[in-house]
Every structure is written in C-alpha cells, then in structure tokens.
Amino acid sequence: MCVYETGKAGQMLEVYYQVLDGQHGDLDINFKVIDPKNATLLTDYKSSENSIIMDLEMDGDYAFCMDNTYSMMNSKLVFLYVLVEDKNGVTRNDIEAKTAGSDSGDEQNDTEGDGAEPKEVLEWEGTDENGESYYLEVGKIADSLSVTLAHVVKSRHLLSIYAATKSRxxxxxxxxxxxVDVWSGIQISLMFVVGMLQVYMIKKLFSRDHLGYKDIY
Known part of the structure; x- marks a missing residue:
C-alpha cells in the first residue's frame, strides 16, 4: 500500500509512522520513501516506528509505501503522518529579527532625513479605552497571525502523534x-475436566457389582 504526496524542490518533508496494532503478531512493517523518478530514498525493514525529515530535490509526487507481505497471517494498523512545508517558513525568530530590523530602519531613516525613499506602510487604526487613537502596522499583525498558525499546526502535529501513541x-x-483471558479460559476448562474425572474415578472406586445388581456406597 502506498500513499502519495506532492512536493516541490527546496521544500522540507517530514514523515512519521507508527504501527499501532499487529493483531497477534509483531508490531513491525517495511517502509519505503520513493521519489517522483521511482528511486528509493529510504527503506526501513521490519520497523515499528520512525520519524524522517529530509529536503526535497525535485518536483512531483512522492510515494510512501508500507509492506506487510512477510506477515501473511496478521494484518497491521499503521498511523502515518506526512507534512510538506517550505523551508523558509515564518518563525518567531524571523518575526523578532524583522521587527527589530524595521525599528532600526525607521530610526535610520529619521536620521538620514530626505536621503531615504519614502515607504508606504499599511496601518490599522484603533481606539484605546481612553478614546485615543493608535495605529498598528498590518504587516506586524499578519506576522503575528502567521506565528500563531505555525504554533497551531505544530500543536496539532504533536497531538496527532500523542493520539497515535495512546491508541497503540x-x-x-x-x-x-x-x-490472559484465553489462558484463564483454558485453565478453567482443564480444572473442570480434571474435577469431573476425579468424581468419576471416586464413584467407580466405591461401586461393586454382585448378584446381578449394583450397590453404591
């Protein structure tokens, strides 16, 4: 069985898989990552779980194949998580560096005077509790929302892994x-058979046949 995900060159690929249930067999499976040219990038043999992070080098559909043909009697339940994202995503450090750079740039523009080209900035106007107006750059709001979204996606990723581990x-x-239930049932059945056999043997021990009738004591 294979799962396909589209990726582009320069993006980062993150794959996590975990065998949750193997019925009465081992919790293992063969796992492969295949690129769009049908070349195998990674192979795991009889592994129960693994986390893979790699950089994509070409555009196309990447295949993630799971093989359980060596276990003919037991099927496997596998949790698979695939994430493809840009390497130059917005992070907290990038936002802080960008904010610090813009602040220093504003100060530099103030000192340079007319030598710097004017820059158009889109601002959002709000009113505080005292009725005074204040302005916020829309770019900073968008950056904050991007950071929040990144944290939400990461939290969802961690919760999915936690749910898979809990299910396992x-x-x-x-x-x-x-x-335990099977062994308990076998032992109870065996004890019942042995008990009935003992009762039968004791009954035969105290029974005798003479004069055409049976006396039982």
Whole structure:
C-alpha cells in the first residue's frame, strides 16, 4: 500500500509512522520513501516506528509505501503522518529579527532625513479605552497571525502523534488482556475436566457389582 504526496524542490518533508496494532503478531512493517523518478530514498525493514525529515530535490509526487507481505497471517494498523512545508517558513525568530530590523530602519531613516525613499506602510487604526487613537502596522499583525498558525499546526502535529501513541498503548493492553483471558479460559476448562474425572474415578472406586445388581456406597 502506498500513499502519495506532492512536493516541490527546496521544500522540507517530514514523515512519521507508527504501527499501532499487529493483531497477534509483531508490531513491525517495511517502509519505503520513493521519489517522483521511482528511486528509493529510504527503506526501513521490519520497523515499528520512525520519524524522517529530509529536503526535497525535485518536483512531483512522492510515494510512501508500507509492506506487510512477510506477515501473511496478521494484518497491521499503521498511523502515518506526512507534512510538506517550505523551508523558509515564518518563525518567531524571523518575526523578532524583522521587527527589530524595521525599528532600526525607521530610526535610520529619521536620521538620514530626505536621503531615504519614502515607504508606504499599511496601518490599522484603533481606539484605546481612553478614546485615543493608535495605529498598528498590518504587516506586524499578519506576522503575528502567521506565528500563531505555525504554533497551531505544530500543536496539532504533536497531538496527532500523542493520539497515535495512546491508541497503540490501548491495542497493546487489549492484546495482553486477550492473552490472559484465553489462558484463564483454558485453565478453567482443564480444572473442570480434571474435577469431573476425579468424581468419576471416586464413584467407580466405591461401586461393586454382585448378584446381578449394583450397590453404591
């Protein structure tokens, strides 16, 4: 089974997979990452989980293939997370550096006077609780929203991984409980058979046949 994701050269690829359930078999699987030219970039053999980060070198559809043909009796449940994003995404450090640079640039423009070219800045006008007007650059608001969005995406990514790990623990607990229940059933059945056999043997021990009838004590 393969899953495809479109990527472009220069972007960063992040892949995380984890085998959640293997029924009564091992929690492992073969995993491959294949580029648009059908060349294998990475291969994991009988691995339960892995986190992969790599830079994309060409445009096209990348394939993420999972193979379980070596386990004919047991199917596998796999959690797969694929994220393709630009390497030059907006980060907190970039915003702080950009803000500091713009502030220093404003001071430099003030000192240079008419030597600097005027720059058009789009501002948002607001009113504080005292009724006084204030202005905020729309660019800074957009940068703050971009940082917030990046944190939300990262939080969603971490929550997905946590949910997968929790699901895996649930499947493992269910598997262990199933094994305990099976062994308990076998032992109870064996104890019942042995008990019935003992009753039968004791009954035969105290029974005797004579004169055409059976006396039982």
């Amino acid at each position: 623990d649930s499947y493992l607990a269910f598997e262990d409980t199933f094994i």
